[in-house]
Every structure is written in C-alpha cells, then in structure tokens.
Amino acid sequence: MQGSLVAISDLHVRYEENKRIVKALRPGSNHDWLLVAGDVGDTVADIEWALSLLVDRFEKVVWAPGNHELWTPPDDPVQLRGEARYRHLVELCRRLGVVTPEDPYPLWEGEGGPAVIAPLFVLYDYSFRPDRARDAQEALALAEGAGVICTDEFMLHPDPYPSRPAWCHARLEVTEARLATVDKALPTVLVNHFPLVRRPTRVLHHPEFALWCGTEATADWHRRFRAVAVVYGHLHIPSLIYEDGVPHREVSLGYPREWQRRSTAPGQLVRILPEVAAVRSGG
Ligand SMILES: [Fe+2]
Ligand SMILES: [Fe+2]
Numbered sequence: 001m002q003g004s005l006v007a008i009s010d011l012h013v014r015y016e017e018n019k020r021i022v023k024a025l026r027p028g029s030n031h032d033w034l035l036v037a038g039d040v041g042d043t044v045a046d047i048e049w050a051l052s053l054l055v056d057r058f059e060k061v062v063w064a065p066g067n068h069e070l071w072t073p074p075d076d077p078v079q080l081r082g083e084a085r086y087r088h089l090v091e092l093c094r095r096l097g098v099v100t101p102e103d104p105y106p107l108w109e110g111e112g113g114p115a116v117i118a119p120l121f122v123l124y125d126y127s128f129r130p131d132r133a134r135d136a137q138e139a140l141a142l143a144e145g146a147g148v149i150c151t152d153e154f155m156l157h158p159d160p161y162p163s164r165p166a167w168c169h170a171r172l173e174v175t176e177a178r179l180a181t182v183d184k185a186l187p188t189v190l191v192n193h194f195p196l197v198r199r200p201t202r203v204l205h206h207p208e209f210a211l212w213c214g215t216e217a218t219a220d221w222h223r224r225f226r227a228v229a230v231v232y233g234h235l236h237i238p239s240l241i242y243e244d245g246v247p248h249r250e251v252s253l254g255y256p257r258e259w260q261r262r263s264t265a266p267g268q269l270v271r272i273l274p275e276v277a278a279v280r281s282g283g
Contacts, residue, residue, distance in 0.1 A: 002111045003031025003059060006269035009193065009233025010039040010066065010252035013046045017256040021267035022050050027058050028269075031110060034058040035117070035272065037233040037251060038066025038193030043076040048092055055096050060106060062099040064119040065089060066193040066234060067212070071155035082159035082167070086121070101175070105182065108189065112273030115228055116182050120192040122172050122218060125165035128198050128210040136165065136211075143208035150212040172217050179225045187228040189272060195232045196221050197243050200250060204235065222246040229272050238262075238270075247275065 006027070013019045027034070034054055040063070041047045047069055055061045069089055072081045080088050093100045101121040108115045129139035143149060152164070161167040182188060190196065194214040201210035213234060222230050222243055229247050236254035240247055251270040253259060259266035 003027070003029045003033065004271050005033050005035065005108050005110065005112065005115075005117070005189065005273040007035035007037060007191070007231045007249065007251045007272050008253060008267070008269055009037035009231075009250075010236055010254050011036070011041065011050055012039055012068070012253065012255055013041040013050045014043075015256050018253060021253060022053065025054065025057070025267060025269065031059050033060040033062065033106075033108060033110070033117070034269070035119075035189070035191045035231050035251075036061060036063045037191050037231050038064050039068040039233060039252075040066070042068050042071055042073045044078040044088065044092065045076075047089065048096070051093065051098050052096050055098055060099065061097075062106065062117055062119050062191060063093055064101060064191045064193055065121050067123075067150075067152050067156055071152070072157055073155060081157040082161065084159070105178075105188075107186070108273060110273070112228075112275060114186060115273060116186050116188045118179060118182070118188050118190050118225070120175055120190060122175050122192060122194070122215065123164060123168040124194055124212055125168040125215045125217070126211045127216040128201055128213055130207070139208075139211055143211055146206070146208050148206045148208040150209065152212055168215055169217075172215065179221070182225065184226070187226045189229045189231065190221060190225065190227045191231045192218075193232060194234050195248065195250070196230050197248060199241060199243070200232075200235055200237070200239060200248070203237065222248070229275070231270075231272060 090100045101119045126136035133139035158167040196218040233252040239250045
C-alpha cells in the first residue's frame with residue numbers, strides 16, 4: 001500500500017485542547033509522511049513531547065521551525081536564544097529521527113512523487129510592508145501606532161545576528177544555495193512556516209501583522225525551485241491559493257479560540273501528495 005504525504009502546522013501544544021488533538025493524530029497508512037510546518041510549541045519540552053509522539057506514528061516526520069519554537073519564553077528551563085536555540089532543536093530532532101532544514105532533503109517516492117521534500121527556515125525581514133512606509137523602521141512605527149506588535153519582538157532573539165532581518169538574510173543565502181544543488185530533473189515540495197508569497201497575508205484581520213509573516217525574497221521560489229506544492233502555516237487561516245499554477249497551502253491548526261469557530265473538525269491532516277484533482281479544479 002502506498003502512503004500519502006500529509007501536512008499540518010501550528011499545533012501550539014501549550015494549550016491542553018491542542019495536546020488532545022495531537023494525541024489523536026493518526027496516519028492513514030503505515031507509509032504516510034508528515035510535514036510539520038512550525039509552531040509546534042513554545043518550550044523545548046513541549047516540542048519534544050509532540051515530535052516524539054508523531055515520529056512513532058508516521059513513517060517519516062519533516063519539521064520546519066516556526067517563530068514560536070524560536071522564542072525564549074521565561075518559563076522554559078532551556079534559555080538558549082536565537083541561532084543557539086535553533087541548533088539545539090535541530091539536535092533534538094536528529095535524536096528523535098525527525099528531518100530538519102539542516103539535513104539532506106528526503107525524496108518522496110510514494111504516490112504523486114517523486115518529489116524532493118525541502119523543509120526551509122528563512123524567517124522574515126519586514127519587507128511585507130505597506131506602500132506608504134519607506135523602510136522597515138517606518139513600517140514598524142506604523143504598526144505600533146495601530147497597536148499591532150508581534151510577541152516575537154520580545155521573545156524571538158536573533159543572537160548572534162544584530163537583527164531578525166539580518167538572521168533572515170543569512171538564512172536566505174544558505175537556503176538558496178542548498179535548493180540550487182537539488183537535482184533539476186526533480187520537482188520539490190517546499191515546507192516553510194511563513195508563506196513564501198505575500199498574497200495570503202492580504203486577508204489578515206490586522207494588515208500590519210504582515211510584517212512578521214515572510215519576505216519578498218522568496219516570491220519566485222516556487223518557480224525557481226520547481227515546486228509541485230508549497231506548504232506553510234503561521235497565519236492560522238487555512239487556505240489554498242495557486243501561484244503560477246502551484247498550490248500554496250496554509251495547513252494550520254491554530255489556537256483553540258480559532259479552531260473552535262471553524263465549521264470543520266480540528267486536526268485534519270491536509271493531503272499534499274498525491275494532489276486531490278477535484279480541489280485543483282476549484283483553484
Ligand atoms: Fe502559529
Ligand atoms: Fe507562527
């Protein structure tokens with residue numbers, strides 16, 4: 001029996017209700033691979049709890065970090081910051097057998113394949129800013145004036161980089177170089193916590209929040225790197241859009257107050273490959 005490539009993000013297991021949903025996640029077959037597009041939890045212990053449970057159930061688990069994994073919350077005994085925290089999580093994943101952006105990209109050879117599965121970590125650089133803001137500083141001031149400020153400003157430390165954009169630009173450089181080495185005969189599935197294109201942020205309730213949602217630098221990556229699908233989360237607005245014919249899927253669970261309002265059951269894994277033909281015709 002061939003498996004499916006399925007995805008979810010924004011498990012936010014700090015919430016007991018979300019923990020219960022994660023406990024109930026099951027593959028449809030013994031050969032399913034699970035893509036986890038970030039925001040598993042805030043503390044290292046919570047992240048370890050969720051990923052170890054999932055890695056026991058799925059044939060392979062692939063993880064890309066969200067902003068929440070990169071926070072240094074005051075209640076976490078692990079007080080590592082920035083790059084050191086990310087490296088600590090990569091080591092944790094390796095111990096568990098979870099694939100990270102630092103590992104060789106695995107090849108999906110199940111139905112809908114072959115496709116190179118590339119988990120990415122590229123962060124954001126405040127380039128999703130309104131036209132009237134000339135630079136990131138002006139955009140941040142406008143957002144602050146509107147009362148919108150992401151908790152990352154206080155909890156996501158970029159050490160040893162001087163700023164979050166500087167960390168983002170370093171990540172863009174290494175990630176582009178990695179993606180350029182992928183066999184050009186093979187398509188990819190790009191997995192990133194943040195959307196790779198700006199369009200999905202246009203529907204945000206607070207448009208200023210787009211600043212913390214990605215970078216213009218990845219706008220053409222689905223074309224340049226031959227994506228058959230882009231998987232992301234962070235917005236907590238599950239959706240499917242097509243860019244140049246490539247599906248971009250937001251696959252978040254989100255906070256209980258968010259999923260409790262939706263008409264669909266929470267914790268549904270989203271099938272990425274094989275692609276559902278009926279859904280494609282609707283895009
Ligand atoms: Fe999230
Ligand atoms: Fe997020």
